[in-house]
Amino acid sequence: MVYHPRMAEFDDKLKRIFDDIDDYLEDNYGMLYGLHPARLERGKASNKSHDGLFNVGASYTAGFGSVYGKGYAIEIRMVTLETIDPEHIQEIEDDVKNLLQKKLEEAFPGRKLYVDFDKHVLKIHGDLSLGAV
Numbered sequence: 001m002v003y004h005p006r007m008a009e010f011d012d013k014l015k016r017i018f019d020d021i022d023d024y025l026e027d028n029y030g031m032l033y034g035l036h037p038a039r040l041e042r043g044k045a046s047n048k049s050h051d052g053l054f055n056v057g058a059s060y061t062a063g064f065g066s067v068y069g070k071g072y073a074i075e076i077r078m079v080t081l082e083t084i085d086p087e088h089i090q091e092i093e094d095d096v097k098n099l100l101q102k103k104l105e106e107a108f109p110g111r112k113l114y115v116d117f118d119k120h121v122l123k124i125h126g127d128l129s130l131g132a133v
Contacts, residue, residue, distance in 0.1 A: 006130040017103045018056045021096055025054040029092060033080040053078055056096065058124065067118050071125035074100070097122055
């Protein structure tokens, strides 16, 4: 599959941002719940999305039925068998929203990218253009 060079650059930056957010969540919330027995301990996999309590990522969405249109829907997974306290979920989502907004501004200066709740899902929206090659 052929990718636009700026798309690859955007994806790489986004992956680094999510890795930083994963570290923040592990440091601040990783002790609240037991790790799923089939999940590797933090730092044991080559990819942060495959170990520890958290997996944070995004999937592109065309935005049908969305308040903001196209963008990236954010997924925050806690890989545990325990019931997660709704207050913890809200606190974690708020932290991710604030951190993600700050890190997007740092990684993409001058670009109008926003992080908001689109109904019940966090979403990156705004200037997703790639520009010319």
